[in-house]
Amino acid sequence: xxxxxxxxxxxxxxxxxxxxxNSALLRNxxxxxxxxxxxxxxxxxDAFLKFWNNCKKVIPGKAxxxxxxxxxxxxxxxxxxxxxxxxxxxxxxxKYTHETPEFLLxxxxxxxxxxxxxxxxxxxxxxxxxxxRIDGKKYKEIAEILQISVKAVEKRIHNALLSLRKEIENx
Amino acid sequence: MKKNYFLAKWLDGEITDETLKExxxxxEIRAYKxxxxxxxxxxxxxxxxxxxxxxxKKTHSKTAVKKLNYTNYFYRVAAVFAxxxxxxxxxxxxxxxxxxxxxxxxxxxxxxxxxxxLNADSKITFKAKxxxxxxxxxLKGEAYFNVKKGAKFTVNSKLGSVQVLGTKFNVIERDxxxxxxxxxxxxxxxxxxxxxxxxxxxxxxxxxDSSQFSNNTNETIPAWLQNSSSFKSMPYKxxxxxxxxxxxISIEYDVKYENNLFTGSFIHSDLELALQAISxxxxxxxxxxxxxxxxxxxxxx
Numbered sequence: 001x002x003x004x005x006x007x008x009x010x011x012x013x014x015x016x017x018x019x020x021x022n023s024a025l026l027r028n029x030x031x032x033x034x035x036x037x038x039x040x041x042x043x044x045x046d047a048f049l050k051f052w053n054n055c056k057k058v059i060p061g062k063a064x065x066x067x068x069x070x071x072x073x074x075x076x077x078x079x080x081x082x083x084x085x086x087x088x089x090x091x092x093x094x095k096y097t098h099e100t101p102e103f104l105l106x107x108x109x110x111x112x113x114x115x116x117x118x119x120x121x122x123x124x125x126x127x128x129x130x131x132x133r134i135d136g137k138k139y140k141e142i143a144e145i146l147q148i149s150v151k152a153v154e155k156r157i158h159n160a161l162l163s164l165r166k167e168i169e170n171x
Numbered sequence: 172m173k174k175n176y177f178l179a180k181w182l183d184g185e186i187t188d189e190t191l192k193e194x195x196x197x198x199e200i201r202a203y204k205x206x207x208x209x210x211x212x213x214x215x216x217x218x219x220x221x222x223x224x225x226x227x228k229k230t231h232s233k234t235a236v237k238k239l240n241y242t243n244y245f246y247r248v249a250a251v252f253a254x255x256x257x258x259x260x261x262x263x264x265x266x267x268x269x270x271x272x273x274x275x276x277x278x279x280x281x282x283x284x285x286x287x288x289l290n291a292d293s294k295i296t297f298k299a300k301x302x303x304x305x306x307x308x309x310l311k312g313e314a315y316f317n318v319k320k321g322a323k324f325t326v327n328s329k330l331g332s333v334q335v336l337g338t339k340f341n342v343i344e345r346d347x348x349x350x351x352x353x354x355x356x357x358x359x360x361x362x363x364x365x366x367x368x369x370x371x372x373x374x375x376x377x378x379x380d381s382s383q384f385s386n387n388t389n390e391t392i393p394a395w396l397q398n399s400s401s402f403k404s405m406p407y408k409x410x411x412x413x414x415x416x417x418x419x420i421s422i423e424y425d426v427k428y429e430n431n432l433f434t435g436s437f438i439h440s441d442l443e444l445a446l447q448a449i450s451x452x453x454x455x456x457x458x459x460x461x462x463x464x465x466x467x468x469x470x471x472x
Contacts, residue, residue, distance in 0.1 A: 012228070027215075110205070154176035155176050155179070158176035162178060165203060169202065
């Protein structure tokens, strides 16, 4: 059985389209993984470059998951190995709101507890949960990108919610 | 027994609040709703996709072009072996010399058509007269040689000397660091009163008075000829010096890092990428002060 590979992603225009469609999602995913936006940006750039250099290996319909696999490997091989302390710099920030000061203070405190609880989730729980909540990806989409089953996505999100509640209540 | 991830199903709208009450208390449901409401208001940091795309296009086209140009460079030379002891001496009359500045690389031919590629901040001096019978030159810095078959060929430098009879090799002489890499054939290296034969695929390195022989790699040419610099367990100060040389900048950093061993590489065509490559592994952060100056300091984040 031969794969029906072609070289469509080698074409600069096609690659650029692919980049603009997927770079923000990949960048966010990496950011959820390591909590460092500079590092996330670097990995995204390297991953897309590597993707372009390996464009002939892309199987049509699997481009996105191929890209994510490259990015994950880069993350593991290069950045994890270099023993950079991946301290969680910050988590996604809250948008501006118009409530009263007292309410805002309470919200701020809750927000901080949430930040801490998010950083204490496992990497796989956190990435799945935030891809759903912030990037708006459905479970089926997350499953396809990360090459896992929908059930596995549900498990991560279920456990993420469970952990978040337990940790926030205990603080 | 099938596991039911009811929280995920509820979040997705697949089951209702009523159904959820069968699994958790009302108080817990309130807690989950609060978490979801707070999370819905979070945002990831902004991202400039267009800017990154431009960077990628630039790097990608450069790599493609370089690969093409490179094939024109080398022609094959038959390798012949030689053993010899050489001593350091200085050629004084009627010398021809080639010099490179910072951020400069050149290629030239010797009178017998042997090729020399000179890396940045380096100098080669030799006597052109009677070259065919006496092929001796003096090197300061780094050069890659592709030597034509002929009389014995000697490269002298302050830290050591290399002798061959027609082969491909790279010599580095910087400060207290001397390294010879052989890519084809066999070279004989003399340094600090010892003479070592270095066959193709191996290298001989002297760092601060201790020498090391290793069987290298699958490399067929040095990285710098393809516009990147590659290091294996190299004291950080040498890595930074090479980056300074390639980009003609000066880097300020805490001297306590100077002997940290660095393994990795950086490209010669993008300063920011190069700085990232050498700073991230040591948990340092770079700051470009002007187009000639960079500061490296500990990344406190």
